Amino acid sequence: MSGILYGVFTVADVHVALPLSELREVIPCPASFNPLMASAPGLIGAVMLRHQVIPVLDLRRMVGVDSPADPEIVVVASYEGSVFGLLACGVRGVVDVEEHEQLGISVNVALPQVFASTFERAEDGAVVCVLDCAAIKRLPGMVFATDTGGPSGALAQAKDEGRDGGTAGRNMMMLLRAGDIGLCVDVAHVHSVVPELVLKSSPIDGGIIHGVIELGEHYVPTVDALAVMGLGALAPIDVKRGVAMAYERGLLTFAVTEVESIVPVGDGDVLPLPGIGLPASDFSVGILPGQAGGSYLVIDGDRLRADADLGTLAALGTPVPGAGTPARRDAREEEPPEGDGRVIEHRVRKYLTYLAGPEVATPLTQIAEIVPHPKDVIPFAGGGAMRGVFTHHRTSVPLVDLPALLGEAAEIDPAMARVLLVGGVGFIVPALRAIEESTWEERVPAEAEVPLSLAGSPLVKIGTRMLARLDLVAFARTMVGGRGTDPGGG
Numbered sequence: 001m002s003g004i005l006y007g008v009f010t011v012a013d014v015h016v017a018l019p020l021s022e023l024r025e026v027i028p029c030p031a032s033f034n035p036l037m038a039s040a041p042g043l044i045g046a047v048m049l050r051h052q053v054i055p056v057l058d059l060r061r062m063v064g065v066d067s068p069a070d071p072e073i074v075v076v077a078s079y080e081g082s083v084f085g086l087l088a089c090g091v092r093g094v095v096d097v098e099e100h101e102q103l104g105i106s107v108n109v110a111l112p113q114v115f116a117s118t119f120e121r122a123e124d125g126a127v128v129c130v131l132d133c134a135a136i137k138r139l140p141g142m143v144f145a146t147d148t149g150g151p152s153g154a155l156a157q158a159k160d161e162g163r164d165g166g167t168a169g170r171n172m173m174m175l176l177r178a179g180d181i182g183l184c185v186d187v188a189h190v191h192s193v194v195p196e197l198v199l200k201s202s203p204i205d206g207g208i209i210h211g212v213i214e215l216g217e218h219y220v221p222t223v224d225a226l227a228v229m230g231l232g233a234l235a236p237i238d239v240k241r242g243v244a245m246a247y248e249r250g251l252l253t254f255a256v257t258e259v260e261s262i263v264p265v266g267d268g269d270v271l272p273l274p275g276i277g278l279p280a281s282d283f284s285v286g287i288l289p290g291q292a293g294g295s296y297l298v299i300d301g302d303r304l305r306a307d308a309d310l311g312t313l314a315a316l317g318t319p320v321p322g323a324g325t326p327a328r329r330d331a332r333e334e335e336p337p338e339g340d341g342r343v344i345e346h347r348v349r350k351y352l353t354y355l356a357g358p359e360v361a362t363p364l365t366q367i368a369e370i371v372p373h374p375k376d377v378i379p380f381a382g383g384g385a386m387r388g389v390f391t392h393h394r395t396s397v398p399l400v401d402l403p404a405l406l407g408e409a410a411e412i413d414p415a416m417a418r419v420l421l422v423g424g425v426g427f428i429v430p431a432l433r434a435i436e437e438s439t440w441e442e443r444v445p446a447e448a449e450v451p452l453s454l455a456g457s458p459l460v461k462i463g464t465r466m467l468a469r470l471d472l473v474a475f476a477r478t479m480v481g482g483r484g485t486d487p488g489g490g
Contacts, residue, residue, distance in 0.1 A: 004099065007172070007187065007262075008092040008121070008128055009075055011059045015092060015121070015128040020172065022133055024078040024147075026091060026262035029071045040141035047074060047085060055143040056085035057136070062114065072195045073259075079133035082144035086131075090193045091262065094172070095121055095128075173265040173288065175296055177258040178225045179238045182296035184265075184288055189301030191251060193259050194242030197222065203370035204316055204432060207415055210239060210255055218251065218317045220244065225254040228310070229297070230279035245305055249315035249434055260293055270298050282307075315434030343443040351462055351469075353433035354418075357408025361460050361467045362420070364435060369421040373414040373428065374399070387428065392421070400479060402427040406454055423476030436462050441469060452478065 006017040009026075033045030033056055042062035046053045056074055071087040097119050116132035137144065174190055176183040192215070199211035199222060208227040212219040222242060227233050234255060242253040270286040278284065278297075286298040304310065350364040374390035377399060385405035389396050399419070403410035410430050419426040442458035452475065457468040 009088040015126050017128045017130045024076045038143045054085045058087045078147050083147045090195050092192045093190045094188045175260040176256045178256045184296040185299040185301050191244045191246045197242045220251045220317045221313050222253040225256050230281045247311040247314035250317040252314035345443050346440045354429045355431045357403045357410045362470050366473050371419050373417040397426045399426045422472040425476040
């Protein structure tokens with residue numbers, strides 16, 4: 001059975017879906033609506049769209065749902081030659097759903113049932129209600145406008161042709177504004193839209209990273225969309241909205257100024273980039289002209305989501321304290337190597353993975369804090385791994401180059417490097433990787449001496465990788481002559 005492409009948006013806290021064959025476009029919510037000489041359940045008035053009157057429904061009024069969230073957008077639906085609008089809080093992306101994955105529902109109400117079925121969104125388990133446009137059209141007193149344009153059924157047909165390897169037709173593109181620059185990306189690559197960015201500071205701030213936002217049950221890193229595209233940087237006043245994309249190991253939010261609309265775009269509508277005049281970027285693939293907001297730089301969503309550096313940033317998201325934790329896989333699904341004399345125990349716990357030359361891991365409980373590379377350091381002239389002393393929270397902290405301590409060659413870029421505070425010592429690492437769960441660990445005898453090298457370090461299995469497990473608490477004790485404290489055990 002072939003899947004159906006749905007556009008997903010939110011009404012209050014409810015996830016609602018329309019087949020892309022019925023989703024014409026998305027526009028910003030106006031400050032007010034034009035009155036109509038009609039009365040129907042949920043009908044609040046009309047909006048003008050390219051000189052066409054679009055009646056608008058508020059589904060919250062129809063089903064009696066209260067929500068403190070104000071609508072941000074109007075979803076324009078097209079069905080059997082008629083169009084109408086739906087108030088919504090935000091776009092949540094496009095999903096491909098097999099017919100057998102949909103579950104029928106029924107509601108015991110006098111009014112026509114407006115939801116035809118439900119399905120579970122695989123990526124986050126959200127329940128999504130599929131809107132029944134035929135039921136909307138049967139509402140008593142409902143007003144419809146004749147569809148004078150838009151993709152309607154042709155859009156879904158073109159989508160299917162493109163997906164099956166035939167001639168590409170139209171794609172639904174999300175138009176974004178980042179400062180004075182227009183950007184656009186296929187909505188199929190968008191996980192969700194964040195109507196208002198509420199940024200929190202984090203240890204990974206700096207460079208292109210503005211901070212983290214709370215999205216679902218995780219703190220998600222937020223990067224500057226202009227900086228990623230090589231087009232400068234957003235002014236603080238322009239950091240207002242967010243577009244989240246899913247990567248293999250987490251979500252990443254791109255800060256923009258405005259999410260303007262979603263429009264159908266044919267392949268022939270996109271112009272090639274000029275050879276000069278724009279910064280070189282693997283993510284820019286063309287220019288979309290002729291829109292209400294001017295011209296837009298077209299972003300290749302596949303390349304953006306396949307970028308290794310951005311994927312690394314996405315993996316640095318952390319769970320919100322107190323939020324539910326996803327079910328853990330059975331650690332015994334991936335067995336450790338046998339017959340090499342190592343003593344292995346199955347243990348699932350959080351690790352910070354980072355670079356210290358090669359990629360390594362340390363139990364997250366060992367790390368008291370992660371801070372940027374300090375700007376003011378009293379240098380140590382004796383050479384070796386000791387780099388000097390800096391102050392943090394009115395405490396003097398010795399600064400140690402961890403790769404140098406391990407005898408590894410690694411270039412330290414202060415803009416990218418981070419300092420792990422463990423047992424009163426700050427260990428410089430060139431870059432962070434992620435916070436991940438282990439599958440198994442190599443057990444170390446209690447009397448064993450902890451080596452200050454990678455060669456003798458015990459191993460830990462994280463995902464499909466076996467990494468050296470560094471006991472930074474023991475390293476700190478060695479550095480300060482046994483006076484370090486153990487913040488969480490090794």
